[in-house]
Amino acid sequence: MKPKKLNPKHLWMQFEDVLAPRLGLSVKERAVYFYLLRHSLVVGKPRLQFAVVAVARTLGLSVGAARLAVRRLDELGALRVLERNKNGHLAEMRMPEQIRAVGLRKNGAFPIAGENAAATLETTDFLKSWTLRKTIHDRERGACFYCLRRTPGNVKCLDHVVPRVRFGRNSYRNLVSCCIECNTRKCDRAARDFLRTLYRQGRLTPAELDGRLRALKDLGAGKLRPV
Numbered sequence: 001m002k003p004k005k006l007n008p009k010h011l012w013m014q015f016e017d018v019l020a021p022r023l024g025l026s027v028k029e030r031a032v033y034f035y036l037l038r039h040s041l042v043v044g045k046p047r048l049q050f051a052v053v054a055v056a057r058t059l060g061l062s063v064g065a066a067r068l069a070v071r072r073l074d075e076l077g078a079l080r081v082l083e084r085n086k087n088g089h090l091a092e093m094r095m096p097e098q099i100r101a102v103g104l105r106k107n108g109a110f111p112i113a114g115e116n117a118a119a120t121l122e123t124t125d126f127l128k129s130w131t132l133r134k135t136i137h138d139r140e141r142g143a144c145f146y147c148l149r150r151t152p153g154n155v156k157c158l159d160h161v162v163p164r165v166r167f168g169r170n171s172y173r174n175l176v177s178c179c180i181e182c183n184t185r186k187c188d189r190a191a192r193d194f195l196r197t198l199y200r201q202g203r204l205t206p207a208e209l210d211g212r213l214r215a216l217k218d219l220g221a222g223k224l225r226p227v
Helices: 010-023 029-039 052-059 062-077 116-122 131-141 181-185 191-200 206-220
Strands: 047-048 079-085 087-092 156-160 175-179
Touching: 029 052, 029 062, 029 087, 047 175, 052 062, 052 087, 062 079, 062 087, 087 116, 131 156, 131 175, 175 181, 181 191, 191 206
Parallel strands: none
Antiparallel strands: 047 087, 079 087, 156 175
């Protein structure tokens, strides 16, 4: 089935009036989203293969800024990265009304009061206050996200699944409660690699490793929301 023909004027109004402000998109994130949309859905292609380096060069951005923008758009659901390989990224683009965090009505109207809770959640900095940090700890129910040990309050901390040096955000999708030992040992390593290290060291059983990898996937997909 061919993609529905887009109305550029309507798309621009949805983006400027609803999508960008509700998701708190920066100027760079707006530029990247529109660039990718222009070369995908606007020309009738639901999926797009692109290289971050090429996008950065075209838009006059640094590679790091372009990569961070793509990652954040993926986290917010504005696009879905299907594959990463030597040729770049394969992504499925989404229209403003398809983004759950926006909650846009079919007629393009703003949601009524209370319907923007999801958008607020997606843009919240969970390191901003003690109360917000506590919701992440509470979500893990007193256990370390990585090694599953019960973690007393004086030896637990928050860890960025995607390290901050790799542009990891303070989102509930990227923060987990863990013991100080795991936080120190993981350092800037990928979370998947660190979990496999715990398994090789006998600190996780095969079933626990599978469960942690599923939890990691659910976390990135926004399924593990704080209480």
